[in-house]
Each structure stands twice: as structure tokens, then as C-alpha cells.
Amino acid sequence: MSTRADGSSPATTQQSATQQFVTRVGGRIRALRKGRGWSVQRLAEAARISRRMLTDVELGQANPSLATVDRIARALDTDFAALALPAGDPAEPQVDGTVVWQSEDGSRALLIGATQHPRAELWRWTLSPGGRYEAEPDRPGAQEIHHVLSGRLTLELPAGPRTLAAGQSAVIPSDQEYAYRNEGAEPAVFMRVVTGA
Structure with a gap:
């Protein structure tokens, strides 16, 4: 170790x-x-x-x-x-973010920052190979933007799975049941912007 x-x-x-x-x-x-x-x-x-x-x-x-x-x-x-988020000046940059979720396989979610009006949150997620996160529906009308930095991210949606490779982005409604999973051999690292949650 x-x-x-x-x-x-x-x-x-x-x-x-x-x-x-x-x-x-x-x-x-x-x-x-x-x-x-x-x-x-x-x-x-x-x-x-x-x-x-x-x-x-x-x-x-x-x-x-x-x-x-x-x-x-x-x-x-x-x-x-x-x-x-830690207390302090909201204009002050958050370099590492706040660890909000993590699993034993090394997967984790960092909340980097947020705005109030309109409400939006910026996240950086890492899903280890085989990693999965099940989300619960947000408020009606809420959406997420995902942008994959490395690896491959699969979004499990009611309409069927959607896989994004490095450099690809997607917008999904997050007022539904959905999940993230990594079926690849390397970590899936992606940015996530949540609006209206």
C-alpha cells in the first residue's frame, strides 16, 4: 500500500x-x-x-x-x-472539490462548486472498472450534462443504455431512475453538471 x-x-x-x-x-x-x-x-x-x-x-x-x-x-x-460545500468565499476556486460519495473499489464523486441562481452544480466523477452508481430521480425538470474525460461511461436510462467515450457528451433528464456504470478496463472519469435539481 x-x-x-x-x-x-x-x-x-x-x-x-x-x-x-x-x-x-x-x-x-x-x-x-x-x-x-x-x-x-x-x-x-x-x-x-x-x-x-x-x-x-x-x-x-x-x-x-x-x-x-x-x-x-x-x-x-x-x-x-x-x-x-465548505464554507468560504464562493468565488474562491475549489481545486480538489468535496468528496461526497465513494465506494470501496475507489470510485468517487467530487462536488467542485455550485451556483444559486440559476441552480447548478459542477461535479467530477471517477468510476473504477466495474463500478456502478444508482441515482434516484431529481426534481421534475432537472437535467444533467455529462462529459467524459477518459475511459467509457455507460448511462443506464429507461430508454436503454447509452455509452460515451472520452471526449463525448450527453444531456439527460435526471427526474427519472438512472445509473452510471463502467464496463471498461480503465477508470471512467467524467464531469457532471446538474441543473434544476
Whole structure:
């Protein structure tokens, strides 16, 4: 196993980044909920999740799905990016982004930045060979733009799969069930822009 200059392994660094995300999101959710004077039960009902899950999220003891964080954000009249991105000047460039999702095979999603009006999010995804991510539908009218930087990305859509090679792009409605998968032998690296979610 390789180590970084600070002595940490890549796996430890990834776990640390994920825990930072989980802790940040949980703290912000709790602060917004308390600021509204809402109980855990009230927010859980508004977000359509269990009270136990919400408690675990607020305490940084659960790694919720992207869709779960989005449902909580909507219930609090905010958005995913406001909960996920580090605080600071929104005009300041994010070099690495915020690790929002990762799997044991090394696949991961970085939220690089977002705008408020109109709402849009910029992501950089890496799917390892054999990697797959199942998404849940976004709000009606939401769309995603995908641009493949390297490898091949297959979009699983209700109308059938669509495979994109390096340099190719596609726009899909994301208010439907869909998934990403990498059937190739090398990582699939792609940019993803989400609008209207």
C-alpha cells in the first residue's frame, strides 16, 4: 500500500474526506433544523426519512445517500451544495472539490462548486472498472450534462443504455431512475453538471 508525504495511505485520506463531509453536512442540518425550531421528527417527516436516519446524519454517524441529503435540503428550503460545500468565499476556486460519495473499489464523486441562481452544480466523477452508481430521480425538470474525460461511461436510462467515450457528451433528464456504470478496463472519469435539481 502506498503512503502520502504526511504518512497517510490513500484509503485513510479518502475515509477522512468522507468523514469531513458527513460531519459538515450533519452539523449544518442540525443548525438549520434548530434555527427553525423544528424537532427531529418534524424534519424527518418533511424529508420522508426515518427519525433514526436523521439523528444518525446529524451526529455524523451515517453516510447518507446523495438523494437523502437532497431530500433533507429541500425540506429545509436549501440545496445540496449549501449543505455539502465548505464554507468560504464562493468565488474562491475549489481545486480538489468535496468528496461526497465513494465506494470501496475507489470510485468517487467530487462536488467542485455550485451556483444559486440559476441552480447548478459542477461535479467530477471517477468510476473504477466495474463500478456502478444508482441515482434516484431529481426534481421534475432537472437535467444533467455529462462529459467524459477518459475511459467509457455507460448511462443506464429507461430508454436503454447509452455509452460515451472520452471526449463525448450527453444531456439527460435526471427526474427519472438512472445509473452510471463502467464496463471498461480503465477508470471512467467524467464531469457532471446538474441543473434544476
